[in-house]
Amino acid sequence: MQLYKSQALKVYNSLSGKKExxxxxxxxxxxxxxxxxxxxxxxxxxxxRTFMSFDMIFRYFKHLGYKVRYVRNITDAGHLENDAEDGEDKIAKKARLELIEPMEVVQRYTVDFHNILQKFNFLPPSIEPTATGHIIEQIEIIKDILKKGYAYEINGSVYFNVPKFNExxxxxxxxxxxxxxxxANTRELAAQDEKHSPQDFALWKKAEPQHIMRWPSPWGDGFPGWHLECTAMSTKYLGESFDIHGGGxxxxxxxxxxxxxQAEACNGVEPVKYWLHANMLTMNGKKMAKSTGNNILPDEIFSGENSILSKAFSPTVVRFFMMQAHYTSILDxxxxxxxxxxxxxxxxxxxxxSLENLETTSSSDFNVEAWKQKCYDAMNDDFNTPTLIAHLFEAVKHINxxxxGNETITQSDKALLIETLNAFIFDVLGLENKNDANADSDKLSGVVTMLIQLRKEARDNKDFATSDKIRDQLAALGIxxxxxxxxxxxxxS
RNA sequence: GGCAUUGUGGCCGAGUGGCUAGGCAGAGCUCUGCAAAAGCUUGUACAGCGGUUCGAAUCCGCUCGAUGCCUCCA
Structure with a gap:
């Protein structure tokens, strides 16, 4: 039997504002x-952090025995700098500044993205579609929305008619x-905007002659509006109505x-059953954002080359840090x-x-079965990883x-404990059991083991001058x- | 200005109307040749002011503060 049949999961749905x-x-x-x-x-x-939150959620669903199709897109086109007339594609702008092809920009940072996520031990999504790979689908949706009267074309661009939709x-x-x-709160009239209403948003933007990312369409050469790609790809791979939509x-x-x-205008049905939103990671109390410069790159943390932290931290420690906060809370x-x-x-x-070496007896002082359910209860309460981790430390206390020799455990409880800890720590939280990457070297390990043996001999002979010398000099080397x-x-270290 | 979220002990960070969160740091202890490491024990809390209640950090109101969105952003 699949686990999900016995575990009642509740999630906070942003659409209703309640746990459901x-x-x-x-x-x-x-x-x-x-x-x-x-x-x-x-x-x-x-x-x-956002992607990690959903990686954890993906992992827990899989752990519960669900079959999950997890779609996470790559936005490689159609993202406007601003909504003004001269709106420029972010990718194209970057390409222009760096004097390279737009797809070169896309390739470089897609590779970087994957590298970083791999270091954090992410599971790959089931499908990772790109916006540029779904231009045709996007054009079809625009045609459909136009046909249904919720959009208008003007000067080769197409805009979604928000007031009409709101009727x-x-x-x-x-x-x-x-x-x-x-x-009522619109501050100023946007200067000579071709949109009928400031709330309207672009479905398709006409490409000016200098614009390098462009595709032919029924309205002339142009590029899709940002919001459209997600509608196109989610509908294509998950259907008109699907279970979960997440994001920052x-x-x-x-x-x-x-x-x-867009989805309701086009398909006439509510597209998403549960909206999940992950909260921001802040630094110095302010949101991290590329646009403000208040951010830190993962590699700068792993290498320690940054001006904010006193030392390097491994990806799995950063992951543990993030899992210690609830995904809907701001984390600083x-x-x-x-x-x-x-x-x-x-x-x-x-x-x-130390688990494997625990000695077992005929009785247990630790009710592993009850503890295990507490772990599930924590996760079932909107993926409460901080509470789960608190329970993990309760187990640590028992293990110690x-x-x-102050408590006992039976063979079967020990097996259950090992199985449960492994499931939550490694499968669900996605942590990795890595000591220090530097300590992996066999040669180093051999040398230090030899020195440890020499020190032991010195100590046995009460030659503390020698034993302390070995200890202190190794310490000076960071060992x-x-x-x-x-x-x-x-x-x- | 509007909408939303939020304000927990030295730091980070959960939480339910009455019952221990947890981690780190601090203190004490055990272990140790001395240390370190490790383990055990342990204190200080719910922004302020009112209200509801037998009882509120947890519900309501107000005040003050913080953050996010309202323009691109995970």
């Missing part, structure tokens, strides 16, 4: 769409806005609102917070590494007590010896 029991449209199968990156520069850590639909239902308020909080308005409008990045997470991560892994009951181990 999760029931997929088709039993046992889930369609999930997440707005991916615009590949015009290196993916920064804030971007990663029979509810534009603003996702972000809690009312069209009347938005019109900042996409809620206007991007996701426009997606709803700081050196202290990362250091604390690193310590906690190491403590967790030490416990995991058993190790010290720390750790004396334990079962002998001495070491770690490299």
């Amino acid at each position: 029991i999760f029931e997929p449209i088709n039993e046992g199968a889930i369609g999930m769409y997440v707005c991916g990156p615009t590949v015009y520069s290196n993916v920064h850590l804030g971007n990663c 029979s639909h509810n534009y603003g239902k996702l972000s809690g806005r009312k069209l009347e308020d938005m019109i 909080m900042d996409l809620k308005f206007p991007h996701h609102e426009c997606e709803i409008a 990045l700081s050196n202290d917070a990362l250091l604390a997470s690193e310590k906690g991560y190491q403590k967790l892994m030490e416990a995991v590494n 007590a058993i190790k010290e 720390q010896l750790k004396d334990g009951k079962e002998g001495t181990t070491f770690s490299v």
